[in-house]
Amino acid sequence: MTLGRVAGVFGIKGWVKIVSNTRPADNLLKYPQWWLGAEDGYLATLVDAKAQVNGIIAQVTGRDGQPIADRDIAARLVGRDIAVDRSELPPAPAGSYYWADLLGCVVTSKEDEALGTVTAMMENGVQDVLVLTDGEGEAAKERLIPFVQGPIIVSVDIDAKRIVADWSPDY
Secondary structure (H helix, E strand, C coil): CEEEEEEEEECCCCEEEEEECCCCHHHHHHCCEEEECCCCCEEEEEEEEEEECCEEEEEEECCCCCECCCHHHHHCCCCCEEECCHHHCCCCCCCCCCHHHHCCCEEEECCCCEEEEEEEEEECCCCEEEEEEECCHHHCEEEEEECCECCCEEEEECCCCEEEECCCCCC
């Protein structure tokens, strides 16, 4: 499951800047091994890391298992996703969901009107927001729905990949 990405390099000794998708951000440091990249990725070991005011910096191992100690080699990691095996994650508390589990869910209104499919999630500072896409190509319509359980999100069925919202297609 993707938990962050390498956003840049830090210093000259092979450290990288990390953007974490975990809350709090330094929860990412609980996982000693990260998959760096998707298709051509590899399993890296977290050598050292520090939470800073503006994010996280870390030193990881390269494909050879040795700590990356060169800025130019670290620069090749920029843009790579950071993922951990799903089995490493604790179960989500009752009524809570990992964002990755919500992706791909079909969202309908209480009247069973199609609203779209969850293609992304984002935060607006107050709550999480579902980003839905309805349609394809240039005809595709994007819709944002606050993920507020109870008044807006009526039900979530992860197994069926279905979310019911108190939301109208006209909103």
